[in-house]
Amino acid sequence: MAYSDKVIDHYTNPRNVGTLDKSSHKVGTGLVGAPECGDVMRLQIQVDDNNVITDAKFKTFGCGSAIASSSLATEWLKGKSIDDAMKIDNMDIVEELALPPVKIHCSVLAEDAIKAAINDFRVKNGLAPIESEKVHH
Amino acid sequence: MNIPIYLDNNATTPMDPRVLEAMLPYFNEKFGNAASRNHAFGWVAEEAVDYAREQVAKLIGASEKEIIFTSGATESDNLAIKGVFEMYKDKGNHIITTVTEHKAVLDACKHVEKLGGKVTYLPVKEDGLVDLAQLEAAMTPETILVSIMYGNNEIGVIQPIKEISAIAHKHGALFMTDAVQAVGKIPVDVNADGIDLLALSAHKIYGPKGVGALYVRRKGPRVKVTAQMDGGGHERGMRSGTLNVPGIVGLGKACELCGQEMESEAKRLSALRDKLQSALTVLEESYVNGNVEHRLPHVANISFKYVEGEGLMMAMKDLAVSSGSACTSASLEPSYVLKSLGLSDDLAHSSIRFGLGRFTTEEEVDYAVEVTKKAVTHLRDLSPLWEMFKEGIDLNSIEWAEH
Numbered sequence: 001m002a003y004s005d006k007v008i009d010h011y012t013n014p015r016n017v018g019t020l021d022k023s024s025h026k027v028g029t030g031l032v033g034a035p036e037c038g039d040v041m042r043l044q045i046q047v048d049d050n051n052v053i054t055d056a057k058f059k060t061f062g063c064g065s066a067i068a069s070s071s072l073a074t075e076w077l078k079g080k081s082i083d084d085a086m087k088i089d090n091m092d093i094v095e096e097l098a099l100p101p102v103k104i105h106c107s108v109l110a111e112d113a114i115k116a117a118i119n120d121f122r123v124k125n126g127l128a129p130i131e132s133e134k135v136h137h
Numbered sequence: 138m139n140i141p142i143y144l145d146n147n148a149t150t151p152m153d154p155r156v157l158e159a160m161l162p163y164f165n166e167k168f169g170n171a172a173s174r175n176h177a178f179g180w181v182a183e184e185a186v187d188y189a190r191e192q193v194a195k196l197i198g199a200s201e202k203e204i205i206f207t208s209g210a211t212e213s214d215n216l217a218i219k220g221v222f223e224m225y226k227d228k229g230n231h232i233i234t235t236v237t238e239h240k241a242v243l244d245a246c247k248h249v250e251k252l253g254g255k256v257t258y259l260p261v262k263e264d265g266l267v268d269l270a271q272l273e274a275a276m277t278p279e280t281i282l283v284s285i286m287y288g289n290n291e292i293g294v295i296q297p298i299k300e301i302s303a304i305a306h307k308h309g310a311l312f313m314t315d316a317v318q319a320v321g322k323i324p325v326d327v328n329a330d331g332i333d334l335l336a337l338s339a340h341k342i343y344g345p346k347g348v349g350a351l352y353v354r355r356k357g358p359r360v361k362v363t364a365q366m367d368g369g370g371h372e373r374g375m376r377s378g379t380l381n382v383p384g385i386v387g388l389g390k391a392c393e394l395c396g397q398e399m400e401s402e403a404k405r406l407s408a409l410r411d412k413l414q415s416a417l418t419v420l421e422e423s424y425v426n427g428n429v430e431h432r433l434p435h436v437a438n439i440s441f442k443y444v445e446g447e448g449l450m451m452a453m454k455d456l457a458v459s460s461g462s463a464c465t466s467a468s469l470e471p472s473y474v475l476k477s478l479g480l481s482d483d484l485a486h487s488s489i490r491f492g493l494g495r496f497t498t499e500e501e502v503d504y505a506v507e508v509t510k511k512a513v514t515h516l517r518d519l520s521p522l523w524e525m526f527k528e529g530i531d532l533n534s535i536e537w538a539e540h
Contacts, residue, residue, distance in 0.1 A: 003451070011451055017519055034537030035483035035522060038445050038462060038471065042521035059521035063447035063462075067519060 003064055004098035010068035015075050018057040020044040028121025030113040038062060039106065041070045043113035045077055045085075047121050053077045053085060058113075065103040069093050069110035082118050086130060142501045145457045146341075146494030147290050147318060147436060152387070153343040153495065159390040160345065163383035171380045172371060182382045189389025193350055196392040197316075197335060198326035205351045205372045206385050210317045213336035213351035214241040214284075216376065217313045220362025221282045221334070222249045225311075229279035233310075235259045235267055236477045238286050242315055246284070255279070263479050264428035265294035272301060276308040283312050287319035287335075291461065291474040291490060292427030293436030295319065302331030311360060317341050317349075321395030322433055323403060327352055333360050339384065343495055344391030348384030351376075398495075406493050407434035409502045413491060414439065416506040420513055422526070426475060426488060435493040438475075440484045443523040444516035449489060452512035456505050461488035483522075483532075 003011070022029045026047055033039040039062040046055035056074035060067045072093060077085050093099070093107035119129035143151065163185060171186045173179025190201040207213045222232065234246055236258045246256045257275045262268055267285060276283075283305035288295045302312040313334035319325055320335075321342035327335060335352040339345055353375065354360045361375075368377025414437045417423060422442040438461075441449065446462030461472030462485075471485035480488075491505070517523040525532060 011448075014519060019524065031521065031535075032538060035486075035532060036481070036537070038447075038482075038486040040521055040537075059519055059524060061443065061448075061520045061522045062445050064451040066445075067448060 006072075006097050007064055007068040007099070010071040010097070011064040014058075014067060014071040016055075016057050016071065016078075017059060019059065020046055020055065020057050025124045026121075028117040028119070028124065030116025030118075030120060032112045032116055033062070033109050035061065039066050039109055041066065041109050041113040043070060043073060043110075043117045045082075045117045045121060047082060051082050053080050053082065062106065062109075063103070065097070065099055066106040066109060068097055069099075069106045070113065072096060073110045073114055077114065082121065085114060086118055088114055138498070138500055138504065140455050141457050142455060142505055143457045144491050144493060144497065144501075144505060145459050146497070147293075147490065147492035148459060149340045149346065150343045150494050151496060152340075152345060153391065153394060155394060156344050156387045156390045160383045160387040163386050167382075169382075171382055172369065182380075185382060185386050186380055189385045192389035192393045192396075193337075194352075196325075196396045197320060197337070197352060198328055199352050200355065202373075203327075203352050203355050205353055205375050206380060206388075207349045207351055207376055208347055208381070209340070209349040210239075210315065210336045210338035211241040211349075212376075213338075213349050214239070214315055215245045216351055216362055216365050217334040217336060217353075218242065218245040218249060218282065218284060219365055220375070221311060221313070221360075222252065222254055223363035224361050225281040229277075229281040231255045231257070231277055231279040232282045232284060233257045233259060233272065233275050233280060233305075234284045235261055235286070237261050237265060237289055237291075237474045238284070239290060239315055239317070242284055242286070261477055265289060265292050265426075265474075265478055266428055266431065267296055267301065269297065269300055269304065273304050276304065276310065278309075280305075280308055280310045283310050285312075285314060287314045287316035287325065288322070288433045289427070289474065290318050291472060292438045292478070293318070293433035294427040295323065295431045295433060297431075298330045298332070302333075306331060311358075318433060318436075321392065321399060322435065324399070327354070333358070334362070339388035339391055342391045342395050345384050345387040348381050348388050350388065402495060403434040406497070409497060409499060410435055410437050410491070410493055412499075413437060413493075413502050413506055417509055420510060423513075424484065426478060426480065435497075436490065438488055438490045440475075440480070440488040441513045441516075442484060442487055443520050443526055444513055445486050446488055449487075449512055449516055452515050453489075453508050455508050458492075459490045461490070462486045 056077040058070040090107040090111040169178030169182035171182040194201040305312040311333040320337040333354045338349040426438040446460030475485040
């Protein structure tokens with residue numbers, strides 16, 4: 001299977017690889033997936049006092065599409081409010097990276113990681129977690 | 138050195154130029170049908186086929202009359218299993234095989250089950266070898282066939298064929314082996330090994346695709362299989378269809394070359410393979426899958442823990458290798474062979490198969506080591522699991538969300 005140029009670009013030069021201090025109350029961490037399934041994503045956000053994401057980092061165990069999806073997600077998160085970030089849809093990632101149908105689950109995982117990171121931040125800061133009612137494509 | 142480097146010789150092999158050369162006249166100038174008995178065109182083709190039959194037979198210690206040409210090993214496996222089941226149904230309806238067989242054997246066995254047959258799928262030990270005591274215990278008076286592969290395509294382990302065939306024969310069953318990966322790579326002798334039926338393929342031994350053979354024993358015992366295709370009664374009535382003369386000539390030549398070069402090639406390749414393996418297992422948390430003592434000389438299957446196989450292969454795009462990772466198959470399941478060894482799913486996902494071949498050079502192996510090490514390091518830098526492992530976090534203590 002051939003990868004799109006964008007997947008190859010993110011895979012070869014992944015943006016924002018790294019680790020934020022997960023004990024900080026200004027950091028939200030989302031860890032999704034399972035080693036048995038061949039995909040684990042850890043996505044972290046640093047949030048300022050105005051609930052704007054100032055930094056995002058990721059590490060991913062998975063295929064090229066999974067790495068690219070999480071790398072792209074960190075790019076999109078920076079500068080967004082946590083409310084706007086909650087609106088990122090997996091199909092936006094599919095479209096941007098031109099993922100084939102068999103790789104859509106990688107984008108779903110990235111969306112789950114974003115939501116998990118935001119909710120981790122919310123809970124740490126006394127806000128109620130937002131339940132996603134979305135049905136994935 | 139040409140990039141990408143081909144290290145997937147268990148999937149297929151490049152054709153040896155000497156094989157191509159032998160085949161070429163049979164596409165045009167010597168185009169006859171080997172079954173045309175009445176003119177020179179047919180005789181030329183028949184002569185070529187007969188010669189190829191001898192070449193194939195010689196490589197496995199058989200007689201030329203025992204070689205049935207087919208379209209490849211998948212057909213040979215199907216013909217052997219379904220053909221024996223049909224031919225010997227008055228004697229019994231039980232077949233024994235293993236869980237690590239090639240799909241051609243497993244799915245032919247599933248077909249037999251649909252026809253009312255009984256099949257035992259033996260597990261394998263952690264090193265990939267069959268437990269002989271379990272085999273013996275599985276034998277019943279109804280058992281007509283034991284079908285166990287010679288060398289495994291994913292991990293390269295070589296089964297104790299002599300011991301297995303002795304058990305099958307002791308209980309009155311025939312012994313069949315899918316020897317696609319072993320023939321031409323290590324000495325295989327149907328008499329010394331006690332083999333009654335054997336499947337082989339040309340494209341795994343530097344021959345063309347689309348041609349293979351089934352060895353069917355003629356003496357002690359005389360084995361018969363029911364044809365699975367109706368037609369002109371070619372190949373002693375066991376396999377109808379006009380013979381693929383150029384392909385068969387190629388298979389014959391490929392067998393002849395293997396016979397001449399196998400011994401020195403096996404030494405050369407196992408030295409290269411061992412070099413690759415020791416250089417890569419220097420990496421932390423890397424594991425060789427399958428028995429390393431009873432193993433084909435050209436294969437190494439290695440898991441690099443905490444990195445995912447497909448992602449890894451993407452970083453190794455200068456190398457053509459294969460992975461047991463789910464992402465590389467249509468099924469989204471990691472390799473059933475690796476799982477049968479008791480490997481956890483994450484280790485199966487992290488495996489890479491290196492398959493060396495006749496045209497692999499030491500320079501290529503050195504380069505492959507370099508590329509692989511760099512890729513594993515790159516992927517581990519990206520891997521949250523590697524970070525957790527380095528922090529001493531037990532990954533089993535985490536509640537993962539299965540998806």
